[in-house]
Amino acid sequence: MKITRSYFFCLVPALTLSATLCAQDIVIQASSNPLAGKTNSLQQAWLLARESRQSSPGKKITIVLHPGTYYLDSTLVLTPADNNTTWRSDGNGLVTISGGKKVLVKWTPWKNGIYKASLDVSFAFDQLYINDVQQVRARYPNYDSSASHYNGTAADAISSERVKTWQHPVGGYIHALHRAEWGGYHYRITGVNADGTLQLEGGYQNNRQMGMHDKYRFVENIFEELDAPREWYYNKDTKTLYYKPAAGVNLQTATVVVSRLPQLIVLKGNAAHPVSNVSFEGIRFAHSAPTFMDTREPLLRSDWAIYRGGAVLLDGTRDCSIRDCEFDHNGGNAVFVSNYNRHANISACHIHDAGGSGICFVGNPDAVRSPLFEYNQSPVFANTDTARGPKSPNYPDSCVAYNNLIYRTGRIEKQTAGVEISMAMEITVSHNTIYDLPRAGINVSEGTWGGHLITFNDVFNTVLETGDHGAFNSWGRDRWWYPDRHEMDSMATAYPWMVQQDAIKTNVLCNNRFRCDHGWDIDLDDGSSNYRIYNNVCLNGGLKLREGFHRIVENNIILNNSFHPHVWFENSHDVFRHNIVSSSYKPIGIKYWGDEIDYNLFPDKAAITTPTDAHSLAGDPLFMAPAAGDYRVKAGSPALQVGFENFPMDQFGVVSPSLKALAKKALLPVLHQEATNISSLITWRGAKVKNIETLGERSATGLPDNKGAYFVAVPAGFPYGLQTGDVLLQVGEKRVNNVTEMIKAFVFYGDKKVKLIVFRNQQRKNL
Template sequence: MKSINLYLLLLMSLAGPLASKAQERVSNDTVYIPADIRTGDPLPPDGNTIRLQHMLREKRAAYPGKTLAIIFTQPGTWYLDTTLVITPELANGNGSIVFMPANTGDSITLSGGQPIKVKWRRWKKGIYKARLDLPYNFDQLYINDEQQVRARYPNYDSSAKHYNGSAADALSPERIKTWKHPQGGYVHALHKGEWGGYHYRIIGVNPDNTLQLEGGYQNNRQMGMHAGHRFVENIFEELDTTREWFYDQPDKTLYYKPAPGTRLSKASVVVSRLLQVIALKGSADNPVRNVTIANLRFAHTAPTFMDTREPLLRSDWTIYRGGTVLLDGTEHCTIRDCEFDHNGGNAVFVSNYNRHALISGCHIHDAGGSGICFVGNPDAVRSPLFEYNESQPLAAIDTVRGPKTNHYPDSCTAYNNLIYRTGTIEKQTAGVQLSMATNISVLHNTIYDVPRAGINVSEGTFGGHDIAYNDVFNTVLETGDHGAFNSWGRDRYWHPDRRTMDSLTAAHPELILLDAIYTTQLHHNRFRCDHGWDIDLDDGSSNYYIYNNVCLNGGLKLREGFYRTVENNVILNNSFHPHVWFKNSHDIFRHNIVTGPYKPIGIHYWGDEIDNNLFPANTALPTETDKHSVSGDAGFVNPIAGDYRVKAASPALRILFNSFSMDSFGVVSPALRQLAKKAPLPVLAQQRLLTTSETTWLGARIKNIETLGERSAAGLPDDNGVYVISVPDNFPYQLQAGDVILKVGDTAVEKVKDFLNTYSRQGDRREKLTIFRNQRLQIIGPQG
């Protein structure tokens, strides 16, 4: 865990005894200063944030070199009128700044919203309305500090899997026809392949009652909206149930249908306004140093889904480079023991140059975006590309190893954080996100109830991460083809055409680790994904050491990449999924306990070592690999209680498996452990081979798309099509293994049966085939 314990002790001693009086006082090297901002009432004319910044400048000038402890003297909510920006002149080696409550246990909220005073009057159908003349629009409404639901179709349903309610007819002309003025409404939809989501603003209606939209840039793999998983909001006519609201900005009127028992005359009303509450803004040459934000609650920030547009290299992501708290150009800054509650975008964003940032002990939940993001600047990457299908010739590739600038997070830590229900609005999100960063420690976090990955690594730049002792479960709940832990590795050598990449990496293996320069270690974690893989190393993920992990359900997948060593892991109710490996991958899979046969797809080469693994009893051992592997009952100590250490007589000892601790996953602080959900443990069952649709056609072996692995390997958005397993020489079509046949002529085919029937009806005409290859549609004709 590096030096994290010493660092935490240092921070605790820095805070010292908290001030209990409102007046300024000096204690040792710390100056305790009451925050000069007000609560609850309308803002003063000069603005409270500006006043606080002026006070900081004055106190820094008066007390150079001392710690300035900005204390919030009264429990309650403190509303800022603009983002509080801390610049290097306030914190640059001339003493620290600490933000904290005056008294231990005080509940202090820093709000990104604004309180408003409204006079409600009954309207109709249980709906109330109030005049509200604001100089800005807003996207979230809080009544008595509880987030309400903007008028939407379909209605909010907490039990619905996607978006708390989605419907194919949300954009039907019949429904659109019932809306008088939908301009300013929004469409939210999953990506067609379920790889995240899209968001659009409605700007008009066409004569045929279809919508004019702007947006859709929130996903870096453009394929269009999902046909069914979509909903609309901010439409007046859809205000039809309790807790829904609508703000008519042109008419300056707020409409709201309260839940039974709500006393609106006494209710507090807050609207979202700021995208960020606190921003530490420095640079690599002039960083903000030694700022600590401790024991505060952050709430009510505005959603950022229409600002999420910056692509992250060749991952599937776009981002908004900001969060409720932003660290941009900092050194030795800390966010400790804070709560991030119902904010509209990312909770914490560590952007560009940062060194030794620490986010620890935080309770992050119900965020519209991600939990914690560490994201560097593309100018730190040599030969960067930004979309999956982009490529560059060898002559254009910068072959200098490592980063180009220092504009990225390095040696930063996310430790002991409880993160759940993130991605409530945006679906291309993660509990913890890493991109263009190095040596990031992600330790002892508990992450669950998220729409996509719990922990995501966007590309190989620049590796060296230590991801350990995390408990990650209930993941990939709304999307697909992903994992509880997910990574990509589409680095500078990457090419969307596999044959081109095979030739390039065989001739120039030195390209492979130009970006992934340090080994990322993934160890002592417990992962569970019921809608994908527990551990998913996707396209090109390279330079990983994966050991001492427990995979509770989804198995472990290694798609094409290089230099992955996987050993001493426990894989329950599933197995190892190797997909389309390179000839020179140098992959190793050894000393693992698997509970089913391997599930290879497109494997012609088996890496450096696949051996000394334990398979279930009565399972035939692989013939191409595992010459020294054995089968038998693993003999777990107490699987019902989640103890997967092995007993003294276990055959796992014969393959040199070493038991490891099963009680050190997730958060460590008692308060967070008490709040955290428990990971659902599996009922162990030996895996059985699936029945298969495999058959032959003109000598080629074909089958249905039957597994998530086959769909992922082909890059398909759904399970439709005919998967080509192998093709004999002199075949009448230019097919390759791994192709997926989608059409014969103009006729779509979803399964092998459809394909064979359609093809036989063509007689000797030999129609062209529409296929999916290298994640692109192609049309091929018969040869000769």
């Protein structure tokens, strides 16, 4: 027997709600059929669900949303009282849950093609949508879709000459890259000094403080810069919205939406009382507000700071899922899985044009033993908690990101990723297609606590606006890691077991395809440890292992590049075997060669330059169809003789037909043997010195740019206090940008005692 009860509420858009009680579950229908003169919000569907649950405890509830846009008046917060609930589209049209507010305005011409309208809202907004298309806040330089950084930057964006042309810049924003291009910064203008310089607040969005870049910067929300089509400006004092429409836009019929809420849906529980079995299916989430000024929480000793939230936030959940949803033009992160979560599943989602990251799995520092939060902080061993693994359950564990199409994230914030993992365990990232990003496609911020499976992903067109990074990037600045290399050498020798006290489980990268044209395809940086990397195709940027322990790299194909070992430890136990490389290795600062570096295939014998590859071979790998992206090798390939085994080439990326049809294709390389670089290496007073010429040298030394004289090898008793690995930046008052300038500076000063400035252990140091 079926009992039906109907409930009528006023909704925006006007909704008809009805609850049907069945033996199995309760279905709540939310219809967009208009009810004249009635208004409301989506929260009332939630209230009806709660009422139904009270009368029928233990039943599963399904809230069916019919086509339409549902504008939230406030963030919808679900608690354990909402367990066993599914929110889904009825499948008959687009369902949008919006964090914006639809406003009715009357446009009148102002001047220079600009229109204005009175708009009185009680909240600040940073994004404007006309006919559901995001517009451009008035900025300098003007928006340029083809520009490499921030869609347009200028060194004079905040020059005193330009500032003088602004009458009321307070409330404007500066967006700039980090000085070393390790992410970005954001500042709010709070005033103007007498000399025309700006008073600012902000700059905390990056965890490696070095100040903003002198070139890659732009300013927005300045009235005087409103001069291009699609630009807008809101004067909050006069309650006036100014907008310059593009050709063909009819403002009289256009819908106008402004951003309002930074978070649309929050699932809020904890380890003792999680939100469980709540799912969202077939829903579009849009118009959430930017969060760049709230991105201030540091992620241990990675380069990251975060805003712990997103359009959808899972915080304290179990067995919750987001399936077949679209995240479209949200101002911050799309999905954030925070603190305690078990078996969260984000799958078959279309995530694009987000201001922050796509999907984040981030635990709480209270689960970390002896956490440190800034790169230059050093652990004190006597005070360190040396127990193994996490100390609380407040982290994501056994969660999944599967079959998601993620692109054009990081539109505002630049220290972001398609998928970010930090303070988490056993996260599976599989069959995702990720591209067009300012930094990494997939990033693992530190070794706590590993066990991640990164498999069958297609990641390309990455590190487009930053530097010294990879399509896949990781750090390993865990409890054993010290910013001073000499101290780290001694501690790693004395306490080698500490390496796996945080990195307790092996991370596996297998059967992925990576391409990075501005860094490495796979970049294991700063102590990343306990990895197994196999069956991957690296299309362009090569594979790098810096510092770290217990990395097994085998059966990978590295096209148009090679293996980049940087500053390894003695007894690292690293392994590199059965791989196909396209040129000689690119070692930097290597004294020790791990457990086994052998049985690899090189393009020719001249490329085999290390003493370790005694059993490696050279020759044409005989790829089956490289122009079509099939890099399996034919029978008779010398790769097979060194133990290489073929693996599938047609399973990378998303599997849903609808997402496959939308996804871009990775650019396949034209294969070539890498030409030998003409090096600037010279011998000067017995030391080997050269210019900084490669991304690898810049990364190994930690430099923010290519300036300086790099001391590759320094003999015992060398004068001036210089050491192997130093980069000389200044002699007396003379800047040193290269080896030639170094020699000229020493000639200029002769035998005089002068101050030297070097870059050592990624810090400037006076000698």
